[in-house]
Amino acid sequence: MKTIKFYWAFIAAFALLLGSCSKEDVGTSEGVISDNVAYLTLGPVLNAMQNDINKQQATPACTDDDPSYAMIRLLYGPNNVVVETEVGIKEDDQGLFTEYSEDLEIPVKNGNTVSITLTDFVVYNDDDVAIWAAPKIGSDYAKFVSDPLAREFSLRAGSKNYVNVDVLCIDDRTVNLYGYQFFDITPIKLYEFCVFANYCTDSGRHYTADYSLNLYEYSDGQMGDLIYENLSPNKGVDGDTFWADPLCMFVPGPGEGVDSDEEYLYFVATLKDWNYDGDEQVIEQALSWDTIQMLLDRDGDDDTTNYWHMFFNCDEEDGPSGTQAGE
Template structure:
């Protein structure tokens, strides 16, 4: 045990309190309360044990004067965490009155049980860089045997009374923080930073899994080691309630301090130990025992700091060789680990950034990954005869109008005359082929409140190939209105026009990929129906937004 050369605290009248080992009830004095409240007053008793200090068994005391106490307790109706001044009289030290220490007694009861869980004494008001001078040790700690009654202290309060509770404390040395039974950061008021870990495990045949693990972090001070965390594990789960989906482990992020004892920026001061554990539901027992130790200097810690207050992960691969394929953690929000959230994922299970031919279709979902093609044809050129862009059941190579649905009897083109259906779009200010690279007509509207105002009307055109409205049919109008966070869409159809399909995409940012050219994947499709023509949606972003209204109009 490290013994520091400090000036000993005079015992003064504190010896009087040392022999006062029981709590006392007395009627409430100057504070007036109803019958359902009881007041607590705590008296810190310094157990200085001079001979044990000299032997180095417990920390020596300083000459700092106690002026504040931090008190944490629980009771039947809640909890308290409060800082109060410390007063003194001829009898010794005691905490000042505070409303937080007026404890309610449950209705219909005359007493309530209270548990004092944490008690620290300070020479100045607690805050940044202010450490306690005395601490009450807890049960199970190295220092519990140096006091008669370690925390927690459990006692009953009677309604309408004030209870004095004596609490034995020991002098505090921050290098022995764990010996009092508290978490490191409960007593060390340092600015903290996040350190985040994610683990992958690979079987011997090369299959990747999200890994489960135990993590510990130690603060290194020469030959002395202070444990900050031990046995921490990530939150794990499955993306489906019946466990039929993907297993995930959220990145584990823990608070760590900057160097506290004058270490240079290049000095190693933290040691992180990560040990892979079994995961029965995912990969079972690992093929071997895997553990990794990471030693960090302050320069190393700062290297994790990203732009815009982000934190980079420490990504650990166990048994994955020298060429790990995962770049992002597999989480409930990104089940394929391609760094694209599920809701924005164009090609689930593959990296959306891999697009050799640049046609907007990720290679993992591109039937022709080396040939520029149309997203609606699986990423292949129309002439490759692999798709049906307009969904009319006729292969594009055999379809006289591959981007307009029509019957086979009319060569896949809309019939001119009689009842027939055509693709229709609301005419906005942005052509779809400027948002994604494909040969497809249609529009999006970038609605700007500062320009379009609170309401604006837009035409709906059917069969306007190449965005040429002179070739199309005017089938209705769409009125968009904005009222605070509400966006309202009202569609009015021309006489004799009905909708067979309706698709709507609404986003803060400009859409891309399938969010442009695949109406079946628009993000509001689950909320719209061709039989309903009025909608209101709530948004949580700025005044500007993009909206695409697509339909199949019949007339």
């Protein structure tokens, strides 16, 4: 998947073992599960070497706070479907474990297996402060755990699987040493933002456009941190018809102290050649919270959102579309 800026809090550290052991019915009481899903439970386990790590590497001491929930990101299946979810944490005489969540029921055909890649695992206390995080491969602290992330394993249809996870206490001053590039004090709610693009020839013929898009934070007329990099729409060819889906991403709200009409996000979209021969063109757009809210037009229970329509080399002006993404 593309580079994503996560708005999860990571503050403190604990060392947990990430091993792919599998146990039946550990920490769950859901009974027999369907034969077309595989259920995953993730269990933090304390690493007894944490104190030695603190002394040798000057990592922050572990907090005495009790874990409340985990923010988890994983990919599954041949198409790397993304699951990003918050799951509560419980404890029994066998240790800590993530409580039951439908988000961790992974669809899989009866009799088959499904591939899982766990990419992010961060544990928070009741005050929404992160106390433990699993270090990632290539990070400075990956050497202190048995299996740093990303961790790949397989689940079988109709099975319950218990997987232990290695984490180290994390500090916001050294978050990059654990492999997490971005850091905030509290989790931030995300909102869906979608774009769609057309390309026009000089004579005015319209084509569905292919493009790449970068999204940045924006403040006082200046681009800030990169949130998404090189996003592109899902596209294809049906007979003689070239099609592309709206490109959707999740963005944060404006944060405290930012007026709703103040521009706080900025995207740069670059045209790609496809079934047309278009010169390299770029569309740049700053976005305010008012604009994002205008596009979040959900009627009733419909999980849809309007999209921002971009026009490369066209007479039309960019702006909100009257057609809803997802229809």
